[in-house]
Amino acid sequence: MTETRLRNYWRLSLLSTGSALLMALLLLLGDHGFREREELVNNVATQARLLAANVTAAVVFEDGRTATEIIGTVESSPMILEAAIYRVDGSLMARFQRLNAEVQFGERAPPYGHIYSFDDIKLVTPVELEGRTVGSIALRASMDDLYAELGRVFVSMLLILATSAALGSYVSRKMRLQMVEADNEIERMALYDGVTGLANRHAFELSLTQTLQRHARDKGGSALLFIDVDDFKKVNDLFGHQVGDQVLKAIGDRLTKTLRGADIVARVGGDEFAVILTNTPSPEDVESVAENLVRAGAEPFDTGGVPAHIGFSIGICMIPQDAADLESALRSADLAMYHAKQAGKNTHQFFSAKIGNKARRDLDIEAGLRQALEHDELYVVYQPQRSSRSGRIEGLEALVRWRHPERGIVSPLEFIPVAEEAGLIRDLGRVVLDHVCRDIVELRGSGHVVPPVAVNVSARQVVQEDIGDEILAALNKYGLKPEAIKIELSESVFINQPAAHAQAIGDLAKRGIQIAIDDFGSGNLSLDHLRHLPASVLKIDIRVIRNLPDNAEALALVKGIIAIGHAVGLSLVAEGVESAMQAECLKEAGCDLLQGYHIGLPVRKQDVQLLLELD
Structure with a gap:
């Protein structure tokens, strides 16, 4: 790469980085403004509720003096420009207006709700007594503090943007060098379980979908096995999660050794594994494999001290006899596994119409x-x-x-x-x-x-x-x-x-x-x-x-x-x-x-x- 091309490359990198940061700045500024406005609305609504609670008696008993004193308390809140109390018939009862503030609340009560403008926020809320409306309160709050806060945030973000732009070239260069390595790691994380090294649920479902599609076209069959590790919680409770992870790794190794090389083994949950027995049309063959797996699970697992004793509850779904799509296959195997656990654990159970009917019932x-x-x-x-x-x-x-x-x-x-x-x-x-x-x-x-x-x-x-x-x-x-x-x-x-x-x-x-x-x-x-x-x-x-x-x-x-x-x-x-x-x-x-x-x-x-x- 020539010097000119290299310079253009880094300029382009810097431009793309700066553009991204500027976009992020604008988004953050917009989000901050939205949240600040919501907070302002909440503050005004809270003040309105407090005023409504305090002014109820004055409104009910037509005590204009007390109502004026209560509405005057908003003077201590700099954001409030104007406030008014209205009777139930909509007529004005009391008013507060900050010096030099424009009068916008008239002699008649405005409708309930929020009204936003560039300069202010208006809020009208009812005054209630025992669930009955006896009047209303109107507040108008200034947006000046909000705009001042946004200005301060904008200046701060510009400083951040300038600093980020200076570092952008260096960071982007490092990032690009790491992209290939990161892509490889992401692919590994997306398809393989970090504890056992087996395929994870995503990769397993991809393989199961391919198996279902193959049997939809061709003759033959396969089997889906859901394996739940019985009493695994006791392993974590007794030995800790680090030993628990070692046992999970050992379970994966034992399953892999018990099965054929063409079969697919995956860890699909905390203590759940799944197996696809490919091209295994006979239920008798599947049952033999399941029995071997149950026996393998019954063997103790080394923990570095006292052996851990667990077991496998296995649910079996025959493909395509029991299911023709991914969702029904997973559901059928899971239901069968649940019945295996109900049968006393450490056993296997084939899915059947009876199990499906019971689940639906x-x-x-x-x-x-x-x-x-x-x-x-x-x-x-x-x-x-x-x-x-x-x-x-x-x-x-x-x-x-x-x-x-x-x-x-x-x-x-x-x-x-x-x-x-x-x-x-x-x-x-x-x-x-x-x-x-x-x-x-x-x-x-x-x-x-x-x-x-x-x-x-x-x-x-x-x-x-x-x-x-x-x-x-x-x-x-x-x-x-x-x-x-x-x-x-x-x-x-x-x-x-x-x-x-x-x-x-x-x-x-x-x-x-x-x-x-x-x-x-x-x-x-x-x-x-x-x-x-x-x-x-x-x-x-x-x-x-x-x-x-x-x-x-x-x-x-x-x-x-x-x-x-x-x-x-x-x-x-x-x-x-x-x-x-x-x-x-x-x-x-x-x-x-x-x-x-x-x-x-x-x-x-x-x-x-x-x-x-x-x-």
């Missing part, structure tokens, strides 16, 4: 449930809990029901899991608790003594930071004490994340709310563990009760639960009592309360009133 239920919460389609029924000795009603359990406007009654077994997955369980629980509190008050108002009502609370509600405040707020709303209700928590709550749940449950108990352990006997909660729980009631699971009285092992188990429960000061409730023989057996075993279809069906509030009258 769950989405339909979720949409309907959101509408049900808005339109009060949910209601509460109550199942009595009777004393095994006296036969009197000593407790009630609140059960939520949903009457869909088109489908009719929707089973709680369907909509409650959907509510938990969709994040609606908190709203659902709030509605149920409000219904229960209101019903208790109405029953008491009819002259009945209402026994404690048990309300079911899910594990996802327990870990809310304000669950205790929310329950007490509902009780206080209806003037009820904590003894009016009991909170039922499934046995699984005390097994999964015991530390986080124990703190929340302990806080509920300290507030005077009784805690009942529901479904006891369905999990692995030890009887010895009961001594350390802030519970007062233990409910024996229906799956234990249903084998009574004929099954000797079930009877021995029930007697053991009752004896130990009493020994640690718990009241025992048997749920699912469906025959007189079961009721008599439980009575002889010493169970305190009985609940089930033999004892009483779930009924609406008005029927509870009849039960209490007959009790």
